[in-house]
Amino acid sequence: MTALESQPTxxxxxxxxxxxxxxxxxxxxxxxxxxxxxPDGVEGWFRDPFASSEWARFVGGCIHTFRxxxxxVLSGYFGALLWKRRGARAMLKNRFERIVLPLLVFVVxxxxxxxxxxxxxxxxxxxEPTAFMSALEGALEADLLPDQLFHLWFLYYLAxxxxxxxxxxxFMNTNGLSWPNAMRRLRQICESPxxxxxxxxxxxxxxxxxxxxxxxxxxxxxxxxxxMLAFYATCYGLGWxxxxxxxxxxxxxxxxxxxxxxxxxxxxxxxxxxGSEGGLGRLEIGALACLSMVTLTRGLSGLFIRFASRxxxxxxxxxDSSYWVYLAHLPxxxxxxxxxxxxxxxxxxxxxxxxxxxxxxxVATYDLAVRATPIGRLLNGRTYSRYSLKLSLGVTLIxxxxxTWAMVSYTPIxxxxxxxxxxxxxxxxLPDETLDVPEMSxxxxxxxxxxxxxxxxxxxxxAFSEAQKACEELDGHLALxxxxxxxxxxxxxxxxxxxxxxxxxxxxxxREEDWRAVTGGPLTYESWxxxxxxxxxxxxxxxxxxxxxxxxxRGCESRLYFVCERPLPGE
Numbered sequence: 001m002t003a004l005e006s007q008p009t010x011x012x013x014x015x016x017x018x019x020x021x022x023x024x025x026x027x028x029x030x031x032x033x034x035x036x037x038x039p040d041g042v043e044g045w046f047r048d049p050f051a052s053s054e055w056a057r058f059v060g061g062c063i064h065t066f067r068x069x070x071x072x073v074l075s076g077y078f079g080a081l082l083w084k085r086r087g088a089r090a091m092l093k094n095r096f097e098r099i100v101l102p103l104l105v106f107v108v109x110x111x112x113x114x115x116x117x118x119x120x121x122x123x124x125x126x127x128e129p130t131a132f133m134s135a136l137e138g139a140l141e142a143d144l145l146p147d148q149l150f151h152l153w154f155l156y157y158l159a160x161x162x163x164x165x166x167x168x169x170x171f172m173n174t175n176g177l178s179w180p181n182a183m184r185r186l187r188q189i190c191e192s193p194x195x196x197x198x199x200x201x202x203x204x205x206x207x208x209x210x211x212x213x214x215x216x217x218x219x220x221x222x223x224x225x226x227x228m229l230a231f232y233a234t235c236y237g238l239g240w241x242x243x244x245x246x247x248x249x250x251x252x253x254x255x256x257x258x259x260x261x262x263x264x265x266x267x268x269x270x271x272x273x274x275g276s277e278g279g280l281g282r283l284e285i286g287a288l289a290c291l292s293m294v295t296l297t298r299g300l301s302g303l304f305i306r307f308a309s310r311x312x313x314x315x316x317x318x319x320d321s322s323y324w325v326y327l328a329h330l331p332x333x334x335x336x337x338x339x340x341x342x343x344x345x346x347x348x349x350x351x352x353x354x355x356x357x358x359x360x361x362x363v364a365t366y367d368l369a370v371r372a373t374p375i376g377r378l379l380n381g382r383t384y385s386r387y388s389l390k391l392s393l394g395v396t397l398i399x400x401x402x403x404t405w406a407m408v409s410y411t412p413i414x415x416x417x418x419x420x421x422x423x424x425x426x427x428x429x430l431p432d433e434t435l436d437v438p439e440m441s442x443x444x445x446x447x448x449x450x451x452x453x454x455x456x457x458x459x460x461x462x463a464f465s466e467a468q469k470a471c472e473e474l475d476g477h478l479a480l481x482x483x484x485x486x487x488x489x490x491x492x493x494x495x496x497x498x499x500x501x502x503x504x505x506x507x508x509x510x511r512e513e514d515w516r517a518v519t520g521g522p523l524t525y526e527s528w529x530x531x532x533x534x535x536x537x538x539x540x541x542x543x544x545x546x547x548x549x550x551x552x553x554r555g556c557e558s559r560l561y562f563v564c565e566r567p568l569p570g571e
Contacts (some may be wrong), residue, residue: 007137009188009299014249014305014306014307014309015308015310015311015459016304016305017074017077017078017249017300017301017304017305017310017314018251018315018319019074019304019308019312019318019319020070020074020300020304020308020321021071021074021319021322022033022039022306022315022318022319023320023322024067024070024071024074024326025071025559026322026325026326026359026540027063027067027328027363028151028325028326028330029325029333029355029358029359030063030355030537031059031060031063031064032058032061032068032151032330032333032334033059033333033336033337033351033355033358034049034060034351035056035333036051036058036121036333036334036338036351036352036354037337037347037493038057038060039052039053039054040057040229040498040499040500041500042060042502043461043501043558043559044118044461044559045102045121045334046118046121046122046124046334046335046338046341047336048123048127048337048338048340048341048350049125049416050341050344051345051346051347051350051351053346053347053348054271055347055348056347056351057271058268058271058492059268061215061270061271061289062264062271062292063214064215065216065267065289065293065294065296066263066292066300067234067291067449068154068232068298069216069232069293069297070212070234070296070297070300070301071154071237072158072161072235072236072239073236073238073239073242073528074164074239074301075158075161075239076165076235076236076237076238076240076242076243076408077239077240077242077243078239078243078474079162079165079166079236079239079240080240080241080243080244081243081389082094083166083169084163085094085446088166088169088170089386091166092162092163092166094161094381097378097381098379098381099155099162100155100159101160101378102155102323102327102379103152103155103159103377105157105378105545106143106144107145107149107152107299108144108328110150110152110327110328111142111143111144111449112139112140112142113139113143113331114136114146114150114272114330114331114334115139115142115249115397116135116136116138116331116335116369117135117183117213117330117331117332117334117335117338117491118137119134119135119138119139119335120132120335120338120339121334121335121337122136122197122461124338124339124341124410124412125338125341125414125416127416128410128412129410129411131407131410132407132408132410142322145263146222146288146495147221147222147557148220148222148555148557149220149221149222150220150330151330152327153218153219153327154234154265156224157224157228157229157232157362158224158232158236159230160224160231161232161233161236161251162236163176164233165233165236165237165240166245167420168237169228169240171342176315176472177536182297183241184245185246186242186245186247186422187242187246187247187248189244190242190247190251190319190478191247191251191308192253192254192256193256193258193259193298193299193302193337195252196253196298196329197218197259197295197298198293198499199265201290201291201294201504204290204294205286205287205290206248207227207231208283208286208287208289209283209286209287210531211227211530211531212286212529212530213282213286213287213289214274214282214283214286214289215285215286215289216231216293218290221538221555222244224540225333227255229452230424234471240306245301249305250305251558252298252301252302253302253536254302255299255302256298256300256301256303256304256306257299257521258298258299259295259296259298259299259302260295260296260303261299262291262295262299262474263291263292263293263294263295263296263299264292264296266291266292266295267289267292267296269288270284270285270289270292273285278361279359282548290558299410301377304305312449317387317485319502320371320380321362321363321366321367321370321371321378323380324362324365324366324370324375324379325359325362325363325366327379328362328365329359329362331378332357332358332361332362333354333358334356335403335407335557336354336357337350337351337354337461338458339406339407339410340353340354340419341413342413344395351475352374352531355498356459360399361395361396361400361403364391364392364395364396364399365392365396365453367386367387367388367389367390367392368386368392368393368396371384371385371386371387372385374384376381382519383487384510398441399465399506417427449474449564451499452493453489453493454565454566454567455479455493455563455564455565456471456474456476456492456563456564456566457497457498457502457561457562457564458470458561458562458563458564458567459498459500459561460561461559461560461561462503462559462560462561462562463556463557463558464503464507464541464556464557464558465556467503467560467562468503468505468518470483470564470567471505471562471564471565471566474566475566476564476565476566477505477519477562477564477565477566478503478504478505478563478565479504479505479519479563479565480504480505480517480523480542480564481504481525481527482524482525483524483525484525486525487525487527487549488549490544490563491544491546491549493536494544494546495546495547495549498546498561499546500546500560500561501543501544501545501546501547501552501554501560501561502543502560502561502563503541503542503543503544503560503562503563504542504543504544504546504551504560504562504563505517505518505519505540505542505565506518506523506541506551506555506557507540507541508533508535508540509540509541509556512535512540513533513535515533515542526550526551527550528550528552529548529551529552531547532550532551532552532553533551533552534553535553537550538555539552539553539554539555539556540553540555540556541553541554541555541556541558542554543558544563545561
């Protein structure tokens with residue numbers, strides 16, 4: 001059992017679900033490390049220019065599709081079990097100790113580590129010889145409390161969801177409300193792999209189509225995203241309802257192999273359709289993502305119940321360590337791939353090596369410094385004996401020493417590939433370049449900005465205010481199309497250079513829903529995506545999606561590329 005949901009010893013242990021929950025947590029290492037090889041780059045992650053691959057997009061998207069929904073369903077199931085066996089007060093006390101306290105501790109403890117890892121990886125990508133010391137100085141100056149939750153957003157949402165669902169259940173119990181017929185019908189639907197797939201697929205399709213989602217978004221701000229909170233509360237509530245309905249878990253094994261196959265095929269079709277000429281639209285990709293989510297969530301649950309339902313000491317160890325691995329892995333998932341950038345390996349072996357090193361270091365530190373210590377009591381509710389003090393100490397010293405030596409002795413790689421799309425020289429991509437871009441205090445080396453046709457595109461992850469300041473250094477401002485023709489020209493330029501989201505010059509910071517240009521005037525032209533701007537999570541700044549040629553609102557502290565606008569010579 002992981003630390004998140006401690007089952008009472010008097011209840012039959014669900015080893016299959018326990019193993020699945022542990023694997024879902026450990027998949028955090030896979031999904032966060034693969035983001036370093038995403039072909040377009042991902043906000044907050046360094047991009048390895050030597051091993052970027054379209055398959056990284058597929059792997060990350062596939063895991064993200066089902067991982068969190070499945071985890072919330074499992075959390076709801078065991079939350080209901082805990083409520084029944086120990087009562088409401090004990091259940092909420094357990095959630096506070098296993099979720100809220102670790103969240104508060106680690107959101108502060110990990111802040112300088114994440115700041116250091118991010119700064120170091122960016123400077124390595126820039127080819128800066130002083131990457132280690134510069135990153136260390138930045139980490140020492142980091143704010144005590146971060147402006148976002150990073151991977152700990154999951155604990156934050158889980159805490160909210162536990163309180164919400166517990167409140168609903170308390171209200172129902174207090175007022176004598178129950179729906180035995182509904183529970184019976186739910187049990188009957190979920191016992192059938194095909195009825196349950198259809199039943200849960202339809203509302204997800206409606207949600208995806210309404211919001212224009214191609215997949216499940218992630219929001220890491222402190223203000224909960226209301227729709228995402230409602231979605232995960234529904235997943236948690238489903239798990240709770242399944243326990244309440246005395247659902248026979250063995251029925252999940254029926255059709256599990258077929259469902260997993262359908263889920264993987266759906267994810268693959270969405271991946272291939274996204275990248276093909278004249279490929280699938282947002283609605284079709286969103287539908288395939290929904291199908292993949294529903295089928296993989298149920299199918300994997302069935303496979304683990306079928307093949308991992310017996311007690312196993314190795315699985316128990318993996319389960320006990322998974323919480324620590326989840327908490328500690330993120331800085332390493334940024335840092336270690338950046339140190340491996342110069343390795344002459346393609347995507348798959350390089351990513352595999354990164355995952356192995358990250359996991360080994362996390363598990364070794366768990367055995368050495370967590371399992372038998374007060375930290376282990378905080379995370380697992382109790383302490384255990386170490387597997388091997390000598391082994392964990394040796395692995396920790398070797399790996400941590402190797403990582404430290406590699407960082408300190410780093411030497412810049414010569415002739416770093418351009419961060420721009422397709423690794424092509426920018427003059428080949430943009431033969432009509434008309435502007436000379438002066439040196440910028442925020443841009444050096446491989447990250448030099450590119451000027452063309454009155455625009456300056458900068459591949460420098462920056463907050464909105466930082467981007468605007470950089471544009472002012474160029475005697476311009478964040479670009480903002482004022483007509484459909486300008487918007488098309490800017491979209492075409494960005495699609496030649498990068499597919500990453502970029503800041504543009506519009507904000508409603510001064511007054512909510514009153515979007516104005518950074519130059520101070522009202523918007524004379526708008527090209528918002530469906531459902532945008534939605535201000536979910538206090539999003540007050542505008543960004544351009546080159547691939548879809550439309551705009552969205554984002555939190556102004558997000559770190560995105562940006563595009564400036566300045567007059568052409570002679571204007």
